[in-house]
Amino acid sequence: MFSKNLIEFFYLISAALLIIGLRFLTNSQRARWGNLLISSAMGIAVVSSLLGTDITNLGWIFSAIIIGSVMGILSSRKVRLTSAPQLLAFYNGLGGAAVTITSYIAFIQLPILENNNLFSLRSIFIFFSIFLGIVSFSGSITSIIKLRNLLPESGISFPLQKLLNFFTLIATFAITGFILAKNEPDHYLLYLMMLLSTVYGIFFFMPIGGFDSPIAISFLNSYSGFSLVFSGAIYSNQIMLVSGLVIGLSSIVLAILFAKSTKRSIFKILLGGSNYNLPSPYYHLGMVAREITISDAAILLKYSKKVLIIPGYGMGISQTHYSCKELEDLLIENNVEVKYLVHPYAGRMPGHMNILLSEANVSYKNILQVDDVNKIIHNLDLVFCIGANDIINPYIDRDKKNPLYGIPKINLEKAKQIIIIKRSLQPGFSGLENQIFFEPNTKLILGNLKSILLKLIIEVREI
Amino acid sequence: MELFTYLFQNREVLYIILFCSFLGIEIISHVPLVLLSPMNSAINSIHGLIVLGAIYVVGKAKEDDVSILILGFIAIIFSTMNLVGGSLFTDRMLKVFKKKESLEE
Numbered sequence: 001m002f003s004k005n006l007i008e009f010f011y012l013i014s015a016a017l018l019i020i021g022l023r024f025l026t027n028s029q030r031a032r033w034g035n036l037l038i039s040s041a042m043g044i045a046v047v048s049s050l051l052g053t054d055i056t057n058l059g060w061i062f063s064a065i066i067i068g069s070v071m072g073i074l075s076s077r078k079v080r081l082t083s084a085p086q087l088l089a090f091y092n093g094l095g096g097a098a099v100t101i102t103s104y105i106a107f108i109q110l111p112i113l114e115n116n117n118l119f120s121l122r123s124i125f126i127f128f129s130i131f132l133g134i135v136s137f138s139g140s141i142t143s144i145i146k147l148r149n150l151l152p153e154s155g156i157s158f159p160l161q162k163l164l165n166f167f168t169l170i171a172t173f174a175i176t177g178f179i180l181a182k183n184e185p186d187h188y189l190l191y192l193m194m195l196l197s198t199v200y201g202i203f204f205f206m207p208i209g210g211f212d213s214p215i216a217i218s219f220l221n222s223y224s225g226f227s228l229v230f231s232g233a234i235y236s237n238q239i240m241l242v243s244g245l246v247i248g249l250s251s252i253v254l255a256i257l258f259a260k261s262t263k264r265s266i267f268k269i270l271l272g273g274s275n276y277n278l279p280s281p282y283y284h285l286g287m288v289a290r291e292i293t294i295s296d297a298a299i300l301l302k303y304s305k306k307v308l309i310i311p312g313y314g315m316g317i318s319q320t321h322y323s324c325k326e327l328e329d330l331l332i333e334n335n336v337e338v339k340y341l342v343h344p345y346a347g348r349m350p351g352h353m354n355i356l357l358s359e360a361n362v363s364y365k366n367i368l369q370v371d372d373v374n375k376i377i378h379n380l381d382l383v384f385c386i387g388a389n390d391i392i393n394p395y396i397d398r399d400k401k402n403p404l405y406g407i408p409k410i411n412l413e414k415a416k417q418i419i420i421i422k423r424s425l426q427p428g429f430s431g432l433e434n435q436i437f438f439e440p441n442t443k444l445i446l447g448n449l450k451s452i453l454l455k456l457i458i459e460v461r462e463i
Numbered sequence: 464m465e466l467f468t469y470l471f472q473n474r475e476v477l478y479i480i481l482f483c484s485f486l487g488i489e490i491i492s493h494v495p496l497v498l499l500s501p502m503n504s505a506i507n508s509i510h511g512l513i514v515l516g517a518i519y520v521v522g523k524a525k526e527d528d529v530s531i532l533i534l535g536f537i538a539i540i541f542s543t544m545n546l547v548g549g550s551l552f553t554d555r556m557l558k559v560f561k562k563k564e565s566l567e568e
Binding site: 018019021022023025026028031032034035036038039042045046049050052054055056057058060061063064065067068069071072073075076077079081084087088091092094095097098099101102104105106108109121214217218221224225227228231232234235237238239240241242243244245246247248249250251253254257258351352354355358359364 | 469476479480483484486487488490491492493494495497498499500501502503504505506507508509510511512513514515516517518519520521522523524526531532534535536537538539540541542543544545546547548549550551552553554555556557558559
């Protein structure tokens with residue numbers, strides 16, 4: 001149908017659109033256009049790959065594409081925005097599985113293609129591609145299980161884990177070398193190598209605590225990015241090579257940027273996971289948490305001049321962002337100045353809270369950063385925390401062994417009055433007790449966030 | 464030695480790798496915090512391009528090679544889901560921002 005040159009030309013256009021699209025995505029005005037450009041770039045690449053004269057089995061290909069598209073459309077619509085991290089990890093796992101399968105097929109076909117010379121660069125690419133694909137797949141599954149709270153979110157680790165992890169990695173590469181040296185496609189050894197890669201992927205992502213899951217997701221992205229590079233090398237496909245490199249590296253940069261903005265050591269997270277010894281040294285026995293009735297809280301809110309709302313992950317799981325906005329509108333009607341503080345570690349991925357607040361139409365201008373808030377916090381009449389725990393811990397910088405050490409600190413100890421609504425006094429996902437609950441100027445309302453907020457709105461209206 | 468011959472024969476690839484590395488770093492280095500999630504999601508959807516490899520595999524397979532056809536079929540389904548679902552979900556996230564901006568203007 002089309003000559004190879006024309007297809008290559010389409011690939012070039014597609015690569016250009018992809019890069020422009022990514023650039024647009026960094027600008028909030030053009031971000032949606034950026035995504036559209038990226039999608040159409042990928043569409044062009046897929047269509048032009050189908051135009052080649054030597055492509056057969058079109059029935060299989062088209063039916064698979066249709067099934068995949070329908071499933072993709074359904075899954076992207078059905079899932080709530082609050083469970084975005086799980087969905088992203090799920091898609092990433094699918095990509096990883098696809099890479100693994102295609103590289104496995106390439107392995108089966110290898111002897112035919114390479115005139116029985118297994119020790120070629122192509123076969124090395126295949127092994128790297130299989131390894132990265134599997135790590136990305138098993139890591140995604142591990143992350144999903146952790147995000148769904150089926151495993152302790154603070155991360156699991158056991159003695160000698162680092163050593164075992166290292167050993168698994170070495171063994172994986174040793175087996176790969178052995179298969180190559182034997183110069184015959186030994187399937188049983190390949191299965192062993194795939195099993196070890198799976199174990200490595202699980203061990204790599206299991207100890208990463210819920211707090212560092214944004215970094216984990218970025219790393220999953222870069223793993224699949226590099227697997228795409230190697231797959232591109234196997235099929236000498238430039239667009240796969242280029243886009244794989246760009247996304248693989250930009251994901252690493254994203255992880256580093258994020259780790260830097262929160263002052264956490266990326267190497268510590270990667271080498272040993274991010275969990276620390278947990279017996280909390282700050283928990284003072286005999287301190288009492290003071291509860292407040294909803295009507296008293298409503299009075300405090302209504303007659304404050306300046307209120308700061310700090311949303312946490314709890315607001316996400318309880319889907320209370322709309323009620324929160326309703327409360328804000330109500331307070332503004334009563335001449336209360338309302339601002340929000342989004343802590344970079346609130347939620348389970350970067351920007352998680354921003355998305356929720358935007359969904360509820362909270363103005364971007366009213367969302368403050370930690371540094372801005374720390375400058376004005378002593379002037380605020382009331383700090384109102386919804387479903388937040390670890391991010392409002394003001395004693396995170398006392399001890400370097402603290403699992404929260406290094407994340408931006410809100411100077412809540414300087415706040416005049418704090419009201420916290422929460423499900424219970426259980427520690428957050430860091431596993432740490434939060435002393436802010438026991439401070440004299442902190443008042444708590446415990447229970448179901450949704451019903452508390454609804455009652456609060458009614459009370460504020462009626463006073 | 465094969466490695467060096469390969470590298471010498473594929474100098475262009477090395478240049479591509481060099482430039483793409485800088486490009487990847489440069490593109491991402493000025494992302495505002497709010498856009499980190501959509502960015503992550505868009506990057507995620509681009510992995511769906513592995514569908515090109517899967518299409519190549521199925522397209523080149525012999526018609527009676529059922530095991531490869533089935534494996535490739537699954538790979539195309541998975542990667543298309545990654546690609547289409549990822550793009551649409553990114554758009555859903557970004558739509559949320561768009562709505563807010565038009566209200567402010």
